């Protein structure tokens with residue numbers, strides 16, 4: 001028997017959770033690279049879930065059937081409610097920039113000429129597919145907000161946004177550029193360059209992970225952006 | 240995204256009402272499965288509480304996919320740990336990072352309920368059903384099953400595989416056994 005045949009023979013028991021650890025590890029490694037075995041695993045896994053459901057308890061104890069005590073639920077919910085977020089009676093009011101952003105009035109993101117074309121395209125593509133997610137992040141009650149030049153820096157998990165309103169257009173031949181300072185770093189790194197919308201609303205999703213950063217800043221730079229700031233930052237916030 | 244995944248997003252934001260809905264939806268699966276493995280109502284309640292509070296304390300453990308399948312795997316592992324608290328765990332949690340096509344699972348088990356699955360299991364040949372139940376609820380390896388029943392290992396493997404395939408087909412309505 002080939003290695004593949006021998007492993008394929010064990011995929012059903014693996015899906016069921018009936019292999020000793022050493023054998024399970026072997027099947028698992030093989031599943032990552034073998035499409036045929038993976039197909040077998042994928043086709044059997046729903047059946048295993050079904051086996052679990054065959055033990056499902058009843059809602060009420062008719063004919064002596066198994067049923068969980070209602071006291072169990074109150075025990076669990078007491079702990080959960082004590083730790084839950086306070087209930088919001090009304091959704092938080094949206095800042096002005098957010099109402100504008102909801103119309104997808106996103107800032108034009110211009111390329112950083114110092115970056116390769118590919119990198120730039122990737123950033124812009126990511127920007128587009130993330131628009132919906134961005135709005136959700138900005139409106140999320142658990143996002144962290146810090147006042148920033150004409151607006152806020154908003155963090156939701158690893159994602160990081162700069163949202164501003166009433167941004168004046170930069171002087172001719174200039175753009176705004178975001179800078180990030182990684183935790184423990186001595187110098188800022190160049191991030192995106194951007195222009196405000198005609199309405200003055202600006203929403204920039206930074207590609208960096210918020211969790212790795214200590215600070216964010218903005219400065220006015222020559223078109224195409226700079227590798228090091230060439231002017232004093234107009235806004236700076238520690239995260 | 241299915242309902243449970245949406246509820247889990249709210250649980251991540253510490254929403255007690257969303258958690259309660261999840262509990263109402265899945266506690267019968269969790270409790271019933273724990274009871275089947277442990278055959279002890281008190282211990283089954285302890286496992287149920289541990290599973291749900293684990294989800295509340297660490298909702299990021301769920302990384303998408305079929306929630307029922309996931310919570311069933313978590314429950315089974317927890318209950319088996321109780322059964323052999325001093326022994327070695329048979330098989331670790333199935334890694335959620337395996338590149339699995341979840342859509343398949345969604346189609347087959349979209350509307351699972353206890354009665355329907357019990358009916359489907361009843362329709363399997365008895366020796367196939369027994370091998371599957373010993374492995375899943377009893378936490379026995381296929382080698383354990385072969386040893387305890389005196390049946391060759393190859394036959395046990397075939398029974399598990401044929402039984403799971405048939406169960407899947409019955410639930411999909413492809414064949415009637």
Ligand SMILES: [Zn+2]
Nearest residue numbers: 004034036037
């Ligand atoms: Zn293979």
